[in-house]
Amino acid sequence: MWSKIIVFLIAIMGITYIFFIPDDPVSTKIMFKLIPMLLILVFAFLQSAGESNKYKILIMTGLFICMLADGLIYWFIIGLITFLIGHILYIVAFCPIKTSTIPKWAAILLIAYGIAMAIWIAGTIWIKGETILAFAVILYMVVILLMGWNAFQTANKFAITGAILFIFSDSILAINRFIVEIPFSDTLIMIPYYGAQFLFAYSIHAHYSSTLKNLLK
Structure with missing residues (x-):
């Protein structure tokens, strides 16, 4: 019951932030940006974990x-480092629950995508003479692709889909910031x-449900 209410609130507050909150004042923008994430945290807390409490x-x-x-990204480098820590935590969460090897097609796509994005985005930054930022972007790409790689190995379709969406979101953010302004970028x-x-x-x-099924077999 409570989970369904929280899901509804996440959707409402997410739509409110994306489509109705103006860019100024920034403090209001940040506050409404954080509300859906706070609700997602509450939703996560309500999920059954059983023996998967560490996960x-x-x-x-x-x-x-x-x-x-989300709030610190307005100070880009600080926000980038903070997101990097978040990705590392997801990697640490996914690693112990590997149940299969990553499919070959997914591995090829992730590697090819990472190389292409590194050449395009980091290369563009490098040409502008911002060497340290170029290396930081490459490091970030490596970590987020590792997050995706480990998500595939969990065989958890929700973790996998989440990782793909996260990679897409960060890619739009990077392209919009460093390459070309994308229409409706905030929405995308x-x-x-x-x-x-x-x-x-x-x-x-x-993860809890799949673990429980395995125990009952």
Whole structure:
């Protein structure tokens, strides 16, 4: 019952932030940006974890760090570092529950995508003479792709879909900031971003359910 109410509130507050909150004042923009993430944290807390409590704690910590990053991204480098920590926490959460190897098609796509984006985005930054930022972007790309790689190995469809959405969201953010201004970029960034975080939260229940089924076999 409570979970359904929280899901409804996440959707309402996410739509409110994306489509109705103006860019100024920035403090109001940040406040409304954080509300859906706070609700996703509550939703994660309500998920059954059973013996998978460590996974739940790591996912919730990752959600909290990403929520902080949402506000800190207005100071780009600080926000980038904070998001990096969030991705690392998700990797740590996914690693112990690997149940299969990553499909070859997914591995090829992730590697090809990472190389292409590194050449395009980091290369553009490098040409502008911002060497340190170029290396920081490459490091970020490596970490987020590792997050996706480990998500595939969990065989948890919610974690996998969440990882794909997160990669897409961050890619739009990077292209919009460093390459070319994308129309409706905030919408294209935030819808998959909130979706990714919600799916990570729901993956707690999915992981618990799959673990329970295995124990009952």
